[in-house]
Amino acid sequence: MGVCTSSTAQCLPRQSPIDIQTRRAKYDSSLKPLFIQYDPNTSKRIINVGHCFNVEFDDSSDRSVLSEGPLTSHYRLRQFHFHWGTSDRDGSEHVIDGQTYPAELHIVHWNSQRYSSFEEATKHSDGLAVIGVLLKIGEPNPVLQNIIDNLDKVKTKERTYWTYLGSLTTSPYSECVTWVLLQEAITISSEQLQHFRGLQNEDEEFILENHRPLQPIEKRLVKSSCK
């Protein structure tokens, strides 16, 4: 079955991002800890894609993978990128109990256990898994400064998360993403964040913001890995 990219009779839309209302999130004791294994040597390049910059990884083999948690397959690291706003007041895509954050990191993985390519995976409801990490203003973050070589250090030993079924937050908004949103935000300094707004698109205009508006949760349930 193809991925529903619009609200059709047989399925309600599952668009992202959403407002995570923590009191409505349901603890699911069957949710296991995430297994994250990243090899920083698989990082390939950083590329300005016009609305954002992506740090791309060599995804020709399962050297950097995500599994366990809410997932029933292993997912191969593809790229990571950030979303931000025109000021530190907002910029994250997901919102927690109505609270926006100044930015959000998305670490994109595709289901290499079931599908032969990233492009093929995006056509299926279990094709992608994206880890969302909220960024709050605080001390300059050395890891962010050198995130490419330190992706491995982004892993924290015990991490709790929310998870729900959603979509890409950029066109074509394919409903192929299992979202795993870490409950612990990491810090970025306002000065570091200002560098993001200095990026320019193909028309040499500054990319001042790139976060999608909230989408209706419909009948979806957000699960939590902790009580």
Ligand SMILES: CCCCCNS(=O)(=O)c1cc(S(N)(=O)=O)ccc1C(=O)O
């Ligand atoms: C059918 C083609 C889909 C391409 C989606 N690519 S992606 O790496 O998953 C991605 C995800 C996202 S998101 N915010 O994780 O949904 C944003 C941008 C991109 C991108 O293409 O740069």
Ligand SMILES: [Zn+2]
């Ligand atoms: Zn994103």
